[in-house]
Amino acid sequence: MTADPQSAAASGPQHVPVMLAQVLEALAPAPGRLYVDATFGAGGYSAALLQAASCSVLGVDRDPDACRRADALIRTHAGRLTVVHGRFGDLAALARDLGLGPVHGIAFDLGVSSPQLDLPERGFSFRADGPLDMRMDPSEGEPAADVVNRLPEAELADLLYTLGEERASRRIAAAIVRARAVAPIEGTLRLAEIVHGVMPWPADGIDTATRTFQALRIHVNDELGELARGLDAAERLLAPGGRLVVVAFHSLEDRMVKTFLRTRSGGDPRASRHLPEDFGAEADRAAPLFRLITRRAARPNPEEIARNPRARSARMRAAERTAAPAPLTPHLHTRRAA
Secondary structure (H helix, E strand, O other): OEOOHHHHHHHOOOOOOOOHHHHHHHHOOOOOOEEEEOOOOOOHHHHHHHHHOOOEEEEEEOOHHHHHOOHHHHHHOOOOEEEEEOOHHHHHHHHHHHOOOOEEEEEEEOOEOHHHHHOHHHOOOOOOOOEOOOOOOOOOOOOHHHHHHHOOHHHHHHHHHHHHOOOOHHHHHHHHHHHHHHOOOOEHHHHHHHHHHHOOOOOOOOOOOHHHHHHHHHHHOOHHHHHHHHHHHHHHHEEEEEEEEEEEOOHHHHHHHHHHHHHHOOOOOOOOOOOOOOOOOOOOOOOOOEEEOOOOOEOOOHHHHHHOHHHOOOEEEEEEEOOOOOOOOOOHHHOOOO
C-alpha cells in the first residue's frame, strides 16, 4: 500500500510491495503452514509468500475489486491461495467460517492500495478529478462528500485535527463550510482547491491537501477502529510461534501498533490520546501474549525509497505470539458500533 496520493502519482501505476524483504524475513514462511495477507490489495505479499515456501495463504480485502483481481493469482497457485471479501477486523470470524487451522503468520499493510489511488472514480486521490468517495468498500457507509457537506464546522475541524494531524484544521473547516453554502462539494479537485486556497505551498513540497484527504479517508473507513479490531483478531488467531507483521504509513497507525505490541509483550503501553480509552487495557498480564521481534520500527532502506517513493514513510513492526491464552472475550475497542 502507499502513503499518500502525490507519491503514488509520481511512481506510476506499477504495484511494488513495500518493505517486501523485511516482511518476508519477519514472517519466516515455511512449508505446510498457513499465512494471512490481511490487506490483500494487489496481492504482492501473498505472491511473495507463496513463492518463498510451499505454504497456504488466506487473502482478505474489504474492497470487492481487489478480490476480483485475484483470480489470476489464485489459478497460478491452485489450492494454496484463498481470497475472501471482508474486513480484517473480522479475521477471526472469517477464519472460523472457512474452517482454517492454526495460523502461523499475519501481515497487515495499512493505508490505501495502489489500484485504489490510480482510479479517479474511487475518490482517494486529488491528482485527477473524481467523485469525493474514499470508501474502500463502495457498498458500505457514507462517502466522503456526505461527511464534508454534513458535519458542523466544529466537528469537521476536530476530525481534520485528530485524524489528519492538521494544524490549520479550523481554517480549512471554515473554508469548507463557506464553499458548501454556495454549492455542495462533490469532487476531489474541488475539495483540494478549497484547501489550497487556505494553505500556502510548504517548503517540503508535500501537497497541503494531503492531511485533509487522509483524515476524511480514515474517518469514512473507520480505519483506526478497524485496526484495533484486526490486531485483537490476530492475537486470537496466531498459533504459538506465529508472527504478526504490520506496515504502517502514518503516525496514528504506527502509534496504535506500537502501543498494542508493547502492551501485549508486557511493556509500557504509553497510551495515546488518539486511541480508544480501553486500548492497552490488561497491560499488567502476568503472561505476555507477544514477544517483540522489532524493538523499534524498521524503515525501508534508501535504495528501496529511491526505487519506490511510496515506501518513504513506511514503518514496520513485528512480534511473535507466545503460548499464553488470549482473553476469553474481545476488548471493548474491538466491538464495532451498530
